Structures are given as structure tokens and as C-alpha cells.
Amino acid sequence: MSPALHLAASNATTEHRPLIITLFAAFVVATLFITVWAGRQTKDAADFYAGGRQFTGFQNGLAISGDYMSAASFLGIAGAIALYGYDGFLYSIGFLVAWLVALLLVAEPLRNSGRYTMGDVLAYRMRQRPVRTAAGASTIVVSIFYLLAQMAGAGVLVSLLLGITSDGGKIAIVALVGLLMIVYVTIGGMKGTTWVQMVKAVLLIAGTLLITFLVLWKFNFNISELLGEAAAKSEVGQKGNADAFLEPGLKYGIDGMTKLDFLSLGIALVLGTAGLPHILIRFYTVPTAKAARKSVNWAIGIIGAFYLMTIALGFGAAALVGPAEIKASNPAGNTAAPLLALHVGGVDSAGGAILLAVISAVAFATILAVVAGLTLASSSSFAHDIYANVIRRGQATEKEEVRAARWATVLIGIVSIALGALARDLNVAGLVALAFAVAASANLPTILYSLFWKRFTTQGALWSIYGGLASSVFLVLFSPVVSGGPSAMFPSVDFAWFPLSNPGLISIPLGFVLGWLGSILTKEGPDAGKYAELEVKSLTGIGAH
Template structure:
């Protein structure tokens, strides 16, 4: 029986929610501790020893990729904006074709632990590794910021915590748990947690999908009509005037907002192939064939999930309503938990929320281990120690880095509370597509590409993207901005992808021709081409 929530209504039983959260943490921590017993070497800590099969890694990739943005942010965006919100799902899914066709197999053949292994394979080690590592750290922090913000809003809703102090405490607890997961289990433990989380998330979303369709007797058209009717009855004039079945509720109101949507779409479609924590997953399988299989499995799971979000979003619009959603802690991010409460009451809410909490923990653990591995393997071992660091010292530095990253992400997550996390993740995609993807593609496919081109592309894409974000409406100038009382939004677009991504590609070409007098090693270039396309020599350790 579907009930109707009033604006500001408390939902769920905080004690029950805490109990289920604790049960999940205990189960997953047990898995992580068991995995830690076989984590002996650097390769175990960074890539799980490359022991996972394609299907296993496919589930782990899905668990890594289907973040709080996917479950909470997109469902909320569809519930409040309708058609325009579903465009996030389309962009996130289509992006995997780029990763499958252009990156997955070649990356697995060429690298060992991190994205920088590929970028520096035939270029000068130290400057390229430093640039790639800095880019990895920035992208990971942006992504972590989104997950932490989602955690604050979600748990605040479930525990009836109102106020930034309480939500800040929640963000801190998530950060501490993340640090513990990675310190104890490394990549093996993190991978198992991601596999469990993927199964729970897809199953939970699937159950909600069928319950929503059952409530409307399988009539999807009726669901859409009822959702539009609920929106039309909103007490907020801006919401009541929206057509959530057509483009334009969020993007398309003006020429500038249409351009903003194009910018968002470019960032989403190209960003996945440049996300370091996704790329690093290709090293956890033994062969390039298994890397390809893992992406195929991931696309199937992710595709099914994103189809579910369409029904979940419109179901939340119909059964909960945008007024209730926007009045709840976490705002748009509360749509899926509130829908779960409408569909199954207190217990179902607690279960679905625990799944969402699992989603956040698994993703932040994956991000933390990627960032820490990049710092320890690329900056500490290759740049500072010039390739003479022992595996034990690399792992030790990696563990210290996890703690630092966790503390920084807690601070940033507290600053970002209340933002739609799908939007925040889109900013991370823009940074990844600007700083990483052009250099990655040029390294793999352009023989003349050189170190100067790589540095121009990475630093140019990274700096331009960060500057445009800093001076965009995402940070200041609007009530929904990170700093709503400030006003330095000189760049009109919320997502900078349409400018920073092409600029990074152009800078890669310019830098290559500027530095063309500095010849790279032709033998290394030939080795990389053969190895990336055929897999010959892939089992041999890359000498750094």
C-alpha cells in the first residue's frame, strides 16, 4: 500500500538503520580481513595480484562505477527534472563503449599497476609520471568529494539528523571506514567488497523497479502521466510549471543552458575512459582477453541498472513528489531512499539505504587505493627514489597516503554537502576527460607523440578544467552553488568539458611539435605498439 509523505516527515527507524549498517560493515570487514592474509607484495596491494577472472572483475567494475551518483543522484535528478535527469544515465552508459573499444585491452597489455605506466612507457619517466600521478590524485579527490557528500545526506535522512554538524560527523565516519578498508585489505579486499556491493545494488534497484511497475500494474505510460500530475500539483511554482516528460526542465531553457548540457554530455561520454580508478581495474585480471570480458560483463550490469533508474526516478516523482524530496536532508539525493520507504516501509528503507551506504563505501575505497597507489608507485618510487624503492617501502607509503587522502576527502565532502552528487561526479568526469584521456589516446595511437606533448596535454587539460570549474556557477553565484553567498562565476557553464577537453587534445598536438627536436626512444615506441596491439611480452614485468 502506497502512502503519501508530507514535507518534512521523518522516515524510518534510526536504530534499525544503524543495526543494518553495522551488520553490513561487520560482514564486509570480515571479507576484507580474510583477503588481507594473502596481501603480501606490492602487486597484491595494488592489483590483487592480477588473479581475478573477467566476470569477477566485471562485477567489481560495476561495483566501482555504480557510485552514489548512480543510485542516489540520478534517481533524484529524474524525480525532480525528469527527461533531463535521465540524460546522466545515458551518458554514463554510452561512455563504456569508449572504454571498451579504445582503452581496455591496450591498457592491460601495456601497463602494470597505474595509468602512468602506460603514459610513461615510451616517454621520459619522471616528468610524465609526476604529471599523471597529480592528475590521478585530483580526479580521485573530485570523485571522493561527491561520494562523501552523498554519504552525509543519506545517513542524515536515515538517522533523522538535521544540520551540517551532524552530517559532517557522518562524512567523517565514512572517511574513517574507507581508510580502514584499504589499509587492511588492499585491492583484494576492496575488489571483493565491490563485487558484493554490485550484486546488492543491482538486485535492490531491480526489486524497486518491479515494485514500482507493480504499483501501476505494469503500465509505464500511466507511471509517466502520474509523475507529471504530481509535479504539476507542487506548491513550488517553479516545479509546478515543469514538463518532466520533455527536454528542458533543467537543460534547454536558454541557449546557454543547452550549451551546458552539450558540455555535460561530452564530459560524461569521454570521462570514463580517463578515470584512474576504473582504468586500474584492468590490471586485476591476468590477460587482455579477461580485461575485455570484464568490460563486457560490466556493461551488461551497468546497462540494466541504468534502465532501472528511469523507473525509480519517475516512481519517486509520482509516489514521493519533488516537494518532499527537496525538503529532505540530502535534497535530490534522498529520492531513492524515500521511494523505498513508500514501497516497503521502514525495513525496506533500511535495507535499500544499507545498499546505498555499501555503494559509497566500496567506491571510496576503490578511489583511495587508486590515488594511494599512484602516489607511492609513480611519485615516491619512480620520481623521488628514481626506481630504487623496495616493494615494502612502496606499500608503506601507499598506506600513509590513504590516511592523508581520507582526511582531505572528509573536509571536501563536508564542504560539498547538499549538492546533487550526479552533478559533482560529472565534474570529476570532466577533469578525467581533460587531463587523462587525450594523453592516453595519443600515447597508444600516435607515433610522433612525445614527452612535451604529454606534459602540455595533462597540465593544460587539468589546469584549464580546474580554473573553469572554480569560476563556474557550480562553485558560486547561485543558491545551489558550493558557495552560494559568493559571486565569482565568470565562466557561464556549470561543466567545463566543452572547452577543456578539446583544449587538452589541441595542447597535446602543440606540445608534440614544440618538443619535436627532443627525440624519444624509437625502440620503446615500437615495443609499445607491438605490445599494446598483440599482447606480446605482457607477462614480463615492466622495468621502471
């Protein structure tokens, strides 16, 4: 490692702290303006939950991209490629291919047959109260795990960039993020959240394009040269095995178990996306299923372009920053992208400092936009599924429902601040993978059976939701993510008897099998009339809200 370089990086962040803080503040002020403006136009429940359903396919495609490309995508993948080479790129591919499940099977039928939440579709043909309760529980669990990862990520990022390392400082940052997301969602609802996500997507793509261009320019737009330099500078490259950096296996190819773990992760990534509640509710913000299709196509284009650029970001960071400096700054590599910005701009120049500040502000914007989407998904589900349809049995007025959603937002915000403060030093990657695994195990089987299998029953839905939810959470609890290793949440104890970090390989098939078993092992048959309604609605859009 090179102490001089590390010093240069931290000096730059210290010197230019005022600039970074100014850009952060500018983003916060701009988004608060948007939020207040959107809040003035939020009159009824459809405005609050679904942004009035008046966004265009392109606008929603941008917002979906802003909702989806989290800090894990931007900071995590760049860092993983910078440190582990090709294996980091595998994430990009899984995260993108997953969108085809949403496009081909989920987006349009969901838009046609649901109203505000994932629970609307899951409970459509079923007994309302038990299935809505299950859908609400699963929505809130997935969203909170995802939320915690983002909040912990915000703490890591901001503390590194602003040099805040004290516990009190990190807690203050988590509280600030929590407070902002409460304001965005309670005041702006879906409209405000959507605009914040669009602004963020534009900033993220512009920032990534700029860095990609500068990296490629340094290598005369010769990708092969960039890869060669990255491999030579990598840790394995310095040991004389540069080729290994460009091949799969550096992170996951160690033994049979890590390979199985990679398979498990790969399946969870590709099947999880179409079961993430904060993504699903975005399909309600456009007027028709056709517009929902268009928005997924835009999202695939934007997200695909972004993930292609992670090649330049990650290998660029390996080549131009080097693994020693990246690891010195953050052992997991989470600061590789900001450090790369500093280096392509020039370490001791104003250009470098400005780029670093811009990219850091983009990362901060990324986190805020994603937490707003997650908070909205969980408070919508709480208000619409659990409060209005389970507690009030469908008798709540629209006003009462939206009021409940706003209070739920405050409650979820406070809970997230508390958990985020506790989780500030935890391994965030495990939490995101868990969210994807739960979504793929509990939500996706239930959505697909509900839409496409006429013999699916209430009991089947409950078995697949609770079975998928419980098995994935249970397996993660006894996995190396939680205990028994230096990078675990609780490194000092060891109760990890389940060898895989990602439970998807077991819990996803289990979710599908339980949904099927639950349906065939019940005397209560499917509601044929309700299925006729759901099927005709989902394919034609008749009576769509």
C-alpha cells in the same frame, strides 16, 4: 507541499532508525571480515595494487560496476528524474555509452602494457619523472574531487536517514566513512576493495530490481501508465503541462546557455569514464586482455540494466512519492530513492520501514565501495608513480613501495576527512562533473595519443595533462558552480565570469589540441623504439605483467 506526508516519512525514518543502523552495521562488519581475510592473502605488490591479477572477467565486471555506480548514480539520477523528468534520464545514457570508449580503445591495450597505475601507460614511451609526476598529480586531483563528492553525499544521506543534523554529527559521519576506507584499503588492498565492490554491486542490483518490480507491479507493468502518473503528479503537470515532464528540456532547455551547458556535460560524461584512474586500475586485476574485455562487457550489461531501472526508480518516485515530499526531504532530490522504497512498501507498515532501511543501507554500501576504490587509485599512484619512480627513481624495493602506498592511504584518508568535513554542505554534483571533466580533458587525450599516435612526445604528454587539468579546474573555479548563485559553493560572492557549469566543451578539445601542439613544437622527437615496444605489447600482450 504536503506536511502530513513529509511527517509520515520522517516519522518512519525516526521509528525505524534502529533497523537502519543495524543493517548499516551488518554491512560494515561483513566487509571488515572480507577485508581482513583479503589482507591475509595480500603478500606482494601485485596483490596490493592489482589483487594478484587473478579475478575472472565476471568478477571484475561486477567490481567495475560496484566501483562505477556511485551515490551520484543511485541517489542523484533517481532524484533528478523524479524532479526534472526526462532530463534526469540523460545522465544515465551518457554514463553508459561512455563504456564503449573504454571497451574499444582503452581496456585491452592498458591491461597489456601497464602494470599498476594509469601512469605506467602514460610514461611508458616518455621521460619517466616528469610524466609520472603529471600522471600522479592528475590521478590524485581527479580522485580527490570524486572522493569529496562521495563523502559529502554520505553526510547528506546518513544525516537525513538517521536524523543527525548537527554539524558535529555530520563531521562524525564523514570521519567514520574516512576511517572505514582507510581500513579497507590499508589492510585489504585491491583484493579487499574488489570484494567489497562486488558485494556492493550485488546488493545495489538486487535492491534496485526489487523496487523496480514493486513500482511496475503497482502500474500493472504498464510503463506508459507509470509515465502518465509521474507526469501528472510533477510540478509542471500540476500546472497543466504534464507532457513537458516526459520531454527533454525541463532542466537544461531554459535558454541558449543552459543548452550549451548540457552539451558540455554530455561530452564530459561520455569521454570522462575512460580517463577515471579508479576505473582504469581495475583492468589490472584480471590475468589477460581478453579477460579485461570480458569484464567490460559484463560491466556494460550490469551498468546498463541498472540505468534502465533508473527509469522506474525516478518516474516511480515522481508518481508515488510526489515532488513536494521529495523536495521537502532534500531540495536536490537525493532522497527520492529511499522515499520511494518507503512508499512502495507502505508508508505506515513494517514492510515500508524494512524496504527503506534496506535501500538506505544499499546507498551507504555504495558510497563505501566507491570511496575505497578512489582511495586505492590515488594511493597507488602516489606510491608507484611519485614515490617509487620519481622520488626513488625506480630504486625502491617492492616492500618499500607497498609500505608507501599504505601510508599514502592513511594520508589521503585524513586529508579527505578534513576536506569532506569542510565540504559537507557543498553542492556535490559540481564536484562529480568536475572529476569527469578533468578526466576527459587531462587523462583521455594523453592515453589515446600514447597508445595510438607514434609522434607523441614527452612535451606533448605534459601539455595535455597539465593543460587539461589546469584549464578544467580554472574554468570551474570561475563558473556558477563555485560562486554567484544560490546553489553555488560560495553563494555570497560572485566571480563567475565563465557561464557554463561544466568546462568540458572548452577544456576537452583544449587537452587534445595541447597534446598535439606540444608534440609538434619540440625538438626532442618521439622515442621510436619505445613506441614499438608499447604498440606491440598493447596489441599482442607479449610480456604483460
